[in-house]
Amino acid sequence: MHPSEIDWVIMGVYFAFVLGVGYALRRYVKTSTDYFLSGRSIPAWVAGLAFLSANLGAQEVIGMAASGAKYGMATSHFYWVGAVPAMVFLGVFMMPFYYGSQARSVPEYLKLRFDEKTRGLNAISFATMTVFSSGISMYAMGLLLNLLLGWDFDTSVWLSAAVVLIYILLGGLTSAIYNEVLQFFLIVFGFAPLVFLGLKDLGGWQGLTERLTHVATAQGFAPQAWSSTWSQMGDPTTNPMGVEWFGVAMGLGFVLSFGYWCTDFLVVQRAMAADSMSAARRTPLIAAVPKMLFPFLVIVPGMIAIASSLRTGASGFVLPHKPDGTLNYDLSIPMMLSHYFPHGMLGLGLTALLASFMSGMAGNVTAFNTVWTYDIYQAYIHRGASDHHYLNMGRVATVFGIALSVAAAYVANHFNNIMDMLQLLFAFVNAPLFATFLLGMFWKRATGHGAFTGLLSGTVAAALHHGLTLPRGSIPGIKGGWLTLLHAYPSEMAQNFWTAIWAFTVCFVVTVAVSLITRPRAENELVGLVYSLTPRLRETDRAWYTRPAVLGLGVLAATLLLNLLFW
Amino acid sequence: MGLDIRVPLGVMFTTLGLLLTGFGFFSDPAIYQRSLGIDVNLWWGLALLLFGTVMLFFGWRRAGRRTH
Numbered sequence: 187m188h189p190s191e192i193d194w195v196i197m198g199v200y201f202a203f204v205l206g207v208g209y210a211l212r213r214y215v216k217t218s219t220d221y222f223l224s225g226r227s228i229p230a231w232v233a234g235l236a237f238l239s240a241n242l243g244a245q246e247v248i249g250m251a252a253s254g255a256k257y258g259m260a261t262s263h264f265y266w267v268g269a270v271p272a273m274v275f276l277g278v279f280m281m282p283f284y285y286g287s288q289a290r291s292v293p294e295y296l297k298l299r300f301d302e303k304t305r306g307l308n309a310i311s312f313a314t315m316t317v318f319s320s321g322i323s324m325y326a327m328g329l330l331l332n333l334l335l336g337w338d339f340d341t342s343v344w345l346s347a348a349v350v351l352i353y354i355l356l357g358g359l360t361s362a363i364y365n366e367v368l369q370f371f372l373i374v375f376g377f378a379p380l381v382f383l384g385l386k387d388l389g390g391w392q393g394l395t396e397r398l399t400h401v402a403t404a405q406g407f408a409p410q411a412w413s414s415t416w417s418q419m420g421d422p423t424t425n426p427m428g429v430e431w432f433g434v435a436m437g438l439g440f441v442l443s444f445g446y447w448c449t450d451f452l453v454v455q456r457a458m459a460a461d462s463m464s465a466a467r468r469t470p471l472i473a474a475v476p477k478m479l480f481p482f483l484v485i486v487p488g489m490i491a492i493a494s495s496l497r498t499g500a501s502g503f504v505l506p507h508k509p510d511g512t513l514n515y516d517l518s519i520p521m522m523l524s525h526y527f528p529h530g531m532l533g534l535g536l537t538a539l540l541a542s543f544m545s546g547m548a549g550n551v552t553a554f555n556t557v558w559t560y561d562i563y564q565a566y567i568h569r570g571a572s573d574h575h576y577l578n579m580g581r582v583a584t585v586f587g588i589a590l591s592v593a594a595a596y597v598a599n600h601f602n603n604i605m606d607m608l609q610l611l612f613a614f615v616n617a618p619l620f621a622t623f624l625l626g627m628f629w630k631r632a633t634g635h636g637a638f639t640g641l642l643s644g645t646v647a648a649a650l651h652h653g654l655t656l657p658r659g660s661i662p663g664i665k666g667g668w669l670t671l672l673h674a675y676p677s678e679m680a681q682n683f684w685t686a687i688w689a690f691t692v693c694f695v696v697t698v699a700v701s702l703i704t705r706p707r708a709e710n711e712l713v714g715l716v717y718s719l720t721p722r723l724r725e726t727d728r729a730w731y732t733r734p735a736v737l738g739l740g741v742l743a744a745t746l747l748l749n750l751l752f753w
Numbered sequence: 754m755g756l757d758i759r760v761p762l763g764v765m766f767t768t769l770g771l772l773l774t775g776f777g778f779f780s781d782p783a784i785y786q787r788s789l790g791i792d793v794n795l796w797w798g799l800a801l802l803l804f805g806t807v808m809l810f811f812g813w814r815r816a817g818r819r820t821h
Contacts, residue, residue, distance in 0.1 A: 192772070196773075199768055203761060203765045206761070207756075210756050210761070211755075213755075214755045232758055364756075364758050364761070367758055367762065368762060371766065375766075375797070375804070379793055379797050383789060386789055500789070525787065526787060526788055526789075527787070527788065527793070528780075528784040528785055528787055528794065529776075529780075529784060530772075530776045530777060530780065530793075530794035531773070531788070531793050531794055531797060534769065534773065534797075
C-alpha cells in the first residue's frame with residue numbers, strides 16, 4: 187500500500203520540524219565545543235534518549251525484527267545481555283574517566299592515557315568505519331524506500347543526505363541529539379500500536395506463543411524454543427541461534443557488548459555532551475531503561491510476523507517470500523506497517539522508519555566530524571590553529587563525511603561483497619578494543635606500547651580465528667576458513683562470539699605482557715585517567731535515588747527479572 | 754542549551770495528534786478494516802495530542818520561570 191496525501195502530510199511535518207530545529211539551533215553554535223560536544227550542556231534525560239537512539243538506526247530496527255522472526259524471544263539477549271550490563275558499567279565505572287579527563291573524544295582519551303600511536307590507530311579505524319557504516323545504512327534505506335514509497339535509489343539517497351547535511355551544518359551535535367530524541371518518541375509512538383494490533387490479531391500473547399510452538403516444532407526444536415530466552419541455551423543444537431550459554435554470556439555479553447557500548451564514540455559522544463559529571467554518568471543508565479523494554483517494540487513484531495506466516499491470524503497477514511523460496515524476515519516491520527495501518531497511521535509508521543534512518547546517519551556523521559577534526563586534523567595535519575578554524579573544519583568535515591557516505595552507499599549498491607569484507611575487517615579491529623580500555627582504566631601499570639601491540643595482536647587474532655574456523659555447512663571464503671579449517675562452529679553467530687572472545691583474550695594477554703617489560707608513565711600523569719589514582723567522586727549532594735550506583739543496581743535488577751520472566 | 758527540546762517535541766506531536774485525530778474523525782470507517790475495526794487514527798491521534806500538550810506544558814512552564 188503506497189502512502190496517500192495524509193501520510194505525505196505527516197512525513198512533511200516531520201521534515202519541517204527536523205529542519206526547523208536545526209535552524210533554531212544555529213545561533214547557539216559559537217565555538218568548536220558547541221559544534222562537536224553541544225557545549226557540554228545537554229540535560230541527562232535528553233542525552234540518555236539520544237544515547238539510545240544513536241544506536242537505533244533503522245537497520246537495527248529492521249534487523250532485530252528479522253532476528254525475532256528467525257530466532258524468537260532469544261533475540262532479546264542482544265538487549266538484556268548484550269547491552270544493559272555494559273551500559274551500567276559505562277555509567278558507573280567508566281564515565282568518570284571519559285568525562286573527568288575532559289577528553290573531547292574516545293581516541294583523545296587513549297592519547298591522554300596511553301600515547302599518540304594508540305590514539306592514531308583508533309581514530310583512523312573509527313573514522314573510516316563510521317563513514318562506511320553510514321553509507322551501508324543509506325544503501326539499506328534506498329532499498330526500503332524504493333519498496334515502501336516507490337522512490338528510486340538516487341532520490342532517497344540524495345534527499346536524506348541533503349536533509350542530514352543541512353541540520354548538522356546548522357546545529358552540529360545538538361541538532362543530531364535533538365533529532366534523536368524526536369526519533370525515539372516517533373519509534374515508540376509508531377511501533378507500539380503495531381505490536382498492539384499484531385497481538386490482538388493473533389489472540390494476545392497467549393495466541394502468539396501458541397503459534398510459535400508450531401514454528402519451533404516445524405523446524406525440529408522444542409515447542410518453547412521461540413518464546414524463551416535461556417531454557418534452550420544449554421546446547422547449540424537445541425536453539426535456532428546455534429549458540430550455547432557460555433558463548434552468549436562471554437562473547438556477546440562481555441566482549442562484544444562492552445566493546446561496543448563502552449568504547450564506541452558514536453554512543454559515548456552523547457554522554458560526553460551532558461551538562462555535568464553526574465548527568466554524564468546517568469546518561470547510559472537512563473538509556474538502559476527504555477533499552478530493556480525495546481525487545482517488545484522491535485523483536486516481538488518479528489515474532490508476530492513469523493507466527494502469523496505459519497498459522498495466520500484473523501486478518502490473514504503473511505510474510506512475503508524471497509526469490510529462493512524462503513520467508514523474507516527483513517520485511518517483517520515494513521510489511522506489518524502496510525498490512526495493519528490505515529492511511530494516517532501509515533504515515534506515522536513510515537515517519538518513524540525515516541527518522542531512524544536519518545538519525546542513524548546523523549549519528550555517524552557527528553562522530554566522524556569530531557574524530558576527524560580533533561584526532562586527525564588537529565593532531566596530525568594542522569596543530570595550534572584558532573578555535574574558529576577547527577569549527578569551520580568541522581563543518582567542512584560534515585560535508586565530505588556525508589559525500590563519502592553517499593559514495594559508500596553507491597559502492598554498496600554495486601559491489602555488495604566489498605561491503606561485507608569491510609564490515610568483517612571492522613569487526614576484527616573492534617573485537618579487542620575493550621581489553622585496552624579495561625586495562626587502561628583499571629591498571630595503572632598498562633603502557634602505551636602495551637596497548638598498541640595488544641590492539642594489533644588482538645586484531646590479528648580475530649582475523650586468524652576467522653580464517654581457521656567456519657560455521658557448519660558454509661563454504662570457505664567470506665564466512666571464514668580462508669586459511670585452513672581447524673574447527674567448525676554450529677552457527678555463524680557462535681563463530682562471531684568466539685572470534686570476539688579470542689581477540690579480547692589475546693589483546694589482554696599481550697597488553698599485560700608488553701606493559702610489564704616497558705616503562706610505565708609517572709603516576710602523577712595518570713590522575714583522573716586511571717581508577718586507582720583518581721579520588722572517588724563524592725555524590726552526597728544528590729538525592730539517593732539519582733546516584734549512578736543506585737540507578738545502575740535498579741536497572742540490573744529489572745533486567746534480571748525480565749530474563750527470569752522470559753526464561 | 755538555549756532551546757528546550759520539549760517545545761519542538763510538544764509542537765510536533767500536538768500537530769501530528771491534531772492531524773491524525775481530525776483525519777480519524779472524518780475518514781471513511783471502511784479503511785479501519787485493516788486495523789481490526791479500530792479507528793487507530795482517532796485514538797492514537799488523541800494519545801499523541803496528550804503527549805504533545807504535556808511536553809508543551811513543561812517546556813513553556815520552564816521558559817516562563819526563566820523570564821520572570
